[in-house]
Amino acid sequence: MGRVAYVNGRFLPHGQAAVHIEDRGYQFADAVYEVWALTDGKLADAEGHFVRLKRSLDELRIPEPMSRRALTVVLKEAVRRNRIRDGIVYLQISRGVAPRDHVFPKDQVLPAVVVTVKAMDPAAGHAKAAKGVKVITQPENRWGRCDIKTIGLLPNALARQAAAEAGAYEAWYVDDMGLVTEGAATNAWIIDRDGVLRTRGTNANILRGVTRGTLLELMEAEGLKVEQRPFTPQEALEAREAFITGASTLVTPVIAVDGKPVGDGKPGPVAMRLRSLYIERAKALAV
Template structure:
């Protein structure tokens, strides 16, 4: 069955949605995006995603084509129209489509931004069976641009990283710069040692994850010790456990890094407890 999508103020069948070949998102990767989870037909962490979207737009000097209140209603309407109980809503805003290709930004008064939203139906998102066995990651050099704190659509290298992991028989890749892990290809990275949760501090080097923010808050409320600092692959391989967080995986255990098993090679208790807390509390606050 065809999905209903949202394009520039209109709901329409996905097959009818068209974007200009001159759109700067297509030609220049000049756009930002957000992905919001849906559980029980409600939006998880919508406000956090909306705030980060505004920040990304501001950092790129890009105009928003929609108010945050209206954006919430569009999300809710897409959930309703597509009957999504568990899944994702993808949002993308680009600088729009000028009359021709040019490196210089078009005048926003003359060229409106392009906004696209669509849903992805993912039954079993909360009860993902992979959680019970955990995932394997490899390490690769971090060769992305320097403003990783802006959630842009420049996802070629993360896609290449996931393909490198697949070729190596792993599930994902952790990116390494100057000997330290920055983050995963599409997630934030963590290790646990002696009961302490360790994850890289916020900066331009990593995405300021919305799930990361919530998980760390829940961890502190549960009296867990959190240390925000960089760590190496070698330190990670010697950790008691590891995990990643993102809007699509919530909290996902990591059981192997570059072929080295963590502990007995099974998911650890800290990641399991954090996932349980995150899902419970996020469902309570869902809109």
């Protein structure tokens, strides 16, 4: 059985699914998206993603296309039809279809909804975490509202391409003060020389990562010292450990920045324990 996509009320073969050429997501990136990790056929860490989705829609003044209950039914039906147990569920909601004009449509249009499901091998993710990943740094060049999860991801794509060409997995953005903001597709963390877990605060308009938020709760429960305070690439190199977090990466250790090793150049014990704790928690919060 081939992949199945949901587009505006219809489930279609993936290869035949399409959106209108005047969909505002296609023409203006006037759309938001959300990604759930799929574990054992369930939406992992589900609540945080629904909350962030609503916030993104509200910030762009895009009406919710359906109730959360109805949306949950659509997402689960997409999972069922694709017969996938582990992977990711991608949801995109645009303002809808309207004649091309920069201003919002004068007449009310229905938001456009797309859902796809992709399989991922959990063993491959665990192997990557056990080995650790490399990151490079890139100048921060994105718009100032990265707290909204929009589909305007060209700078992110260029940064990830630069990372791939450098033999790295991720790119960390560095602002004009020399401080790491976040990764192109992940949140960035270090455990500094004093053993303090550090990640940038969301008041800097970084993405409010769902994995990040759940992990902060776990760290508090574990009695770990955490500071939402930015760090420099040099501080990352001098740190005991570094790692990235995201829906598809979970918690993945970083072993090098710009070709130089972090700590002893191996995945650290704290990051690996946090990965295990997060996986347990995400499964408990799955629907």
